[in-house]
Amino acid sequence: MTDFTHVRAHPSRARILLVEDDREIAGMLRDSLSEHGFDAVVTQSGLEMDRVLRKQDFDLVILDVMLPGENGFAICRRLRLETQMPIIMLTAMGGDTDRIIGLEFGADDYVAKPFNSRELIARIRGLLRRAAYATPSVPRPEILTFAGWRINPVARQLTDPDGVHISMTTAEFDLLLAFCENPGRVLSREQLLSLTHAGLAGPVERSVDVHISRVRQKIEPEPKEPVMIKTVRLGGYLFTPTVERV
Structure with a gap:
């Protein structure tokens, strides 16, 4: 029987964890990832994924939805509470x-x-x-501040007015950073996709609204009545706070 579990690791190659119980799809993806310069580890369930994550570090997870036992949605929600590692759902x-x-x-x-x-x-x-696993060609050392919040583009950290680090996904952080770098400017969904480099990743336009809703949940005093990220009808979104660089 063919072993779909490991691709030989190389220290300079990004490591991908694939959670997929279909052996044919897993084998095809493993070979494709290897051909394009990635190291891949394949697991077939959430339990097997947990065992691997306790022993190894990864740069990205590809997660199937229909899995035996715990489904991919539940695994994704659980992973997001523990890590900011990028997650691609596959279904x-x-x-x-x-x-x-x-x-x-x-x-x-x-x-x-x-x-x-x-x-x-x-x-x-x-x-x-976008997750900065590759070294940026031009570092951005400035800390951006708004309404008591601090966002560090290099360390990719968001800190609330009380000094508490707030966990964010890659997409959420990129969106907030795009707003902080364009305060007072109405940004369309297409512009936000471009500013966050999401056009290369190809998420649907509707996903911008979902991620902005999640950002609002984290920074707005009243997320249902946002004052910092305002929706502009037929225009896009407007970031209202004054932003300073320190």
Whole structure:
């Protein structure tokens, strides 16, 4: 029987954890990831994933929704409470409702089966780039502040007015950073996708609204009546606080 578990590790290669119980799909993805310069470890359930994560570090997770035992949505929500590592959901359910559920549970992107392996590789590279696993060519050492909050673009940390670090997904952080770098300017969804480099990863436009809703939950005093990230009808979104660089 073919072993789909490991691809030989290389210290300079990004490490991908694939949680997929279909051995044919897992083998195809493992080979594709290896051909494009990634190291891959394949697991077939949430329990097996947990055992591997206790022993190894990874740069990104590809997570199938339909798994034996704990499903992918539940695993995604649990992972997001523990790590900011990028998560791509992989599923045969391609409807907008399922896609939005995955994003609301903390996934950074969502790929429906059947999929083009080259497209998936492009999405992986885009997420790794956005998550700063690759060294940026031009460092941005400034700390940005707004309404008592502090955002560190290099360390990719958000700190609330009480000095508490707030956990954010890659997409959430990138959106907030885009707003902080463009205060007082109405940004369309297309502009936000471009500013966060999400165009390479290819999430649907609706995902911008989902991620902004999650950002509001973390920074707005009253998320249902936002005052910092305002919706502009037929325009996009407006970040209202004054932003300073320190």
